[in-house]
Amino acid sequence: MNLSLLSEPSGVRHEGRPRVLQDGSRVAVVGAGPAGSMFSYFLLNMAEAVALDVSIDMFEPRHFCHRGPAGCNHCGGIVSESLVQRLATEGIMLPDDVVQRGIESYTLHMDVGDVEIATPLMEKRIAAVYRGNGPRDSEPLDTHSFDGYLLELAQQKGATVIHRLVTDVRREDELMSVHCADQFSDNYDLVVIATGVNSRLMESLEDETQEFQRPGRTRTFICEFHLGRDVIRETFGPSMHVFLLDIPRLEFAALIPKGDYVTLGLLGDEIDDELMAQFFNSPEVQNCFPDATIPSHACHCYPRMNIKPTNPVYANRLVMIGDSGTTRLFKDGIGSAYRTAKAAAKTAIFHGVSAEDFKTHYAPLCRKIDNDNQMGKVVFGFGSLVQKARFARRGILHMVANEQSQAGGKRRMSGVLWDLFSGSAPYTDVFLRTLHPAYVGSLLWNLIAGNLPGSAARKEHAPKQERDRVEH
Amino acid sequence: MASLGKDYKDGEIIVRQGEAGNCMFVIQKGEVEAVAESDGRELRLRTMGVNDFFGEMALFEQATRTATVRALGPARVLTIDKKNFLGGIHEDPSLAFRIVQTMSHRIRDLTDRLATFEEHCEPESPE
Numbered sequence: 001m002n003l004s005l006l007s008e009p010s011g012v013r014h015e016g017r018p019r020v021l022q023d024g025s026r027v028a029v030v031g032a033g034p035a036g037s038m039f040s041y042f043l044l045n046m047a048e049a050v051a052l053d054v055s056i057d058m059f060e061p062r063h064f065c066h067r068g069p070a071g072c073n074h075c076g077g078i079v080s081e082s083l084v085q086r087l088a089t090e091g092i093m094l095p096d097d098v099v100q101r102g103i104e105s106y107t108l109h110m111d112v113g114d115v116e117i118a119t120p121l122m123e124k125r126i127a128a129v130y131r132g133n134g135p136r137d138s139e140p141l142d143t144h145s146f147d148g149y150l151l152e153l154a155q156q157k158g159a160t161v162i163h164r165l166v167t168d169v170r171r172e173d174e175l176m177s178v179h180c181a182d183q184f185s186d187n188y189d190l191v192v193i194a195t196g197v198n199s200r201l202m203e204s205l206e207d208e209t210q211e212f213q214r215p216g217r218t219r220t221f222i223c224e225f226h227l228g229r230d231v232i233r234e235t236f237g238p239s240m241h242v243f244l245l246d247i248p249r250l251e252f253a254a255l256i257p258k259g260d261y262v263t264l265g266l267l268g269d270e271i272d273d274e275l276m277a278q279f280f281n282s283p284e285v286q287n288c289f290p291d292a293t294i295p296s297h298a299c300h301c302y303p304r305m306n307i308k309p310t311n312p313v314y315a316n317r318l319v320m321i322g323d324s325g326t327t328r329l330f331k332d333g334i335g336s337a338y339r340t341a342k343a344a345a346k347t348a349i350f351h352g353v354s355a356e357d358f359k360t361h362y363a364p365l366c367r368k369i370d371n372d373n374q375m376g377k378v379v380f381g382f383g384s385l386v387q388k389a390r391f392a393r394r395g396i397l398h399m400v401a402n403e404q405s406q407a408g409g410k411r412r413m414s415g416v417l418w419d420l421f422s423g424s425a426p427y428t429d430v431f432l433r434t435l436h437p438a439y440v441g442s443l444l445w446n447l448i449a450g451n452l453p454g455s456a457a458r459k460e461h462a463p464k465q466e467r468d469r470v471e472h
Numbered sequence: 473m474a475s476l477g478k479d480y481k482d483g484e485i486i487v488r489q490g491e492a493g494n495c496m497f498v499i500q501k502g503e504v505e506a507v508a509e510s511d512g513r514e515l516r517l518r519t520m521g522v523n524d525f526f527g528e529m530a531l532f533e534q535a536t537r538t539a540t541v542r543a544l545g546p547a548r549v550l551t552i553d554k555k556n557f558l559g560g561i562h563e564d565p566s567l568a569f570r571i572v573q574t575m576s577h578r579i580r581d582l583t584d585r586l587a588t589f590e591e592h593c594e595p596e597s598p599e
């Protein structure tokens with residue numbers, strides 16, 4: 001038995017077993033979150049297209065039909081605009097019972113005022129979903145889990161689900177073996193790690209092999225407030241509410257309306273009680289709720305988030321996808337799961353399953369995501385500066401409000417913020433747009449106009465009811 | 473339960489022949505019909521249902537819409553931007569596979585219809 005995952009066991013001849021998938025090849029997918037399910041779906045789809053007979057075993061201890069933590073993969077549950085479109089192009093439509101709410105706009109809350117940024121097409125193209133079957137103790141829903149739906153698609157293509165927790169993955173001669181907590185084990189031609197970042201498997205593989213670095217992680221916070229459908233429609237509408245507050249270490253905060261609940265997600269650098277207290281005590285947050293009172297939450301968790309990629313993300317007959325490999329910083333994690341899953345599936349079907357194949361055909365996508373994340377850090381760095389500078393917040397508010405009130409015309413700041421909040425465009429794209437002379441010129445003008453005495457953004461000290469809410 | 477896309481009422485026009493276009497559409501619910509208009513007369517090209525797409529030519533060409541598409545009963549339709557689509561294809565060319573497949577079916581269908589039409593129009597050969 002050889003615990004080394006990445007290096008070849010000595011004496012094994014590579015010519016022995018070809019490192020390509022052939023008729024009868026077996027693939028193990030560890031974890032059936034979005035990455036695992038989409039990998040299985042696309043691999044089986046492509047195999048069918050080229051008349052290749054491969055089988056997939058998906059290892060997943062969770063049942064997504066359960067409510068609360070037992071069925072949930074802990075996330076804000078926003079399926080981005082770009083992913084909704086790409087899935088639709090692939091022929092994967094999100095059914096109505098999976099979509100808890102279609103999001104039409106973002107409402108940005110700052111101490112200097114609120115502003116709503118509407119989707120450019122006035123169309124619902126962002127989906128708010130539950131990863132499991134809803135919060136703990138919620139009523140049985142007439143809805144369906146997002147992860148459960150993707151898993152069903154993979155099963156319909158022929159994948160087999162094995163409800164077991166994988167405790168180890170080893171290299172056995174030229175094959176890989178998967179070992180489960182209940183002593184079950186089996187051999188495979190390819191093992192795909194899609195366990196996300198909240199799993200102990202990545203830790204134990206790193207410790208055992210000492211040959212790859214598991215992803216860097218940070219602690220986040222999610223909770224669910226039960227407010228009821230009608231109250232949510234009235235107070236939150238089909239809008240995702242995001243906050244730009246001067247709270248150190250907080251990178252992104254959002255209230256996401258879903259059926260009877262509103263989900264709160266706090267992302268940043270190790271979210272802790274102190275940061276949460278500051279957030280909940282902000283008037284901008286309290287004012288979002290009826291009677292400016294934050295209700296107690298029905299369900300909460302502190303999931304980890306990937307902030308640094310696994311290195312390397314492949315070996316012979318082994319590949320890491322989704323959060324187990326690399327993902328976009330703070331945004332569109334499910335979109336990255338789709339992109340990495342499909343790229344890995346294409347590599348396995350059309351090229352092979354050797355380290356060299358993954359290096360040539362899969363790693364470039366991971367590098368592209370990682371490079372864009374570097375730009376993302378710059379963009380979030382600017383965000384932190386804005387968090388600290390009230391005059392900048394006033395300028396932004398003024399600029400967005402103007403753009404939103406004018407039909408037609410270039411909506412430069414709205415577009416930048418929309419793509420930043422929704423994760424619809426790469427960070428590099430967003431950053432380059434902020435260098436456009438017209439953007440810079442307009443921002444400078446709005447910084448002046450927004451800070452003139454009498455501007456709407458300067459009336460922040462008035463009570464909420466009397467404050468000029470910027471209407472559109 | 474909630475839904476994505478935009479709702480159209482029975483008979484409402486989604487795209488109009490001759491207009492410029494820079495997106496395609498995927499039907500989420502209901503049915504739509506594509507009609508070609510010529511000399512004030514309409515020719516129904518096809519009807520389409522859930523998960524079918526239309527308007528895809530605008531993604532590949534700069535030309536105007538070749539047909540009018542309208543809802544047959546209430547319908548819900550999702551828009552796919554040219555930028556998103558082309559960006560996706562740039563990263564993953566296989567994203568276009570389904571569209572190419574559908575376009576190929578449509579060419580086959582039109583060829584069959586043209587052949588049938590020509591058969592009917594051919595002058596009878598003299599005995």
Ligand SMILES: Cc1cc2nc3c(=O)[nH]c(=O)nc-3n(C[C@H](O)[C@H](O)[C@H](O)COP(=O)(O)OP(=O)(O)OC[C@H]3O[C@@H](n4cnc5c(N)ncnc54)[C@H](O)[C@@H]3O)c2cc1C
Nearest residue numbers: 031033034035075076077078166195196199322323333334
């Ligand atoms: C607070 C927060 C909010 C977020 N909000 C959003 C958002 O709104 N939109 C968005 O796109 N992304 C969001 N993300 C990111 C998103 O959750 C992830 O990027 C996405 O879930 C990654 O999918 P995955 O399949 O790689 O991993 P996961 O979703 O984590 O799935 C991993 C699966 O593997 C299974 N598993 C784990 N260990 C084992 C094992 N040993 N054996 C077998 N199975 C195992 C788990 O049960 C799970 O089902 C958010 C993340 C956080 C932390």
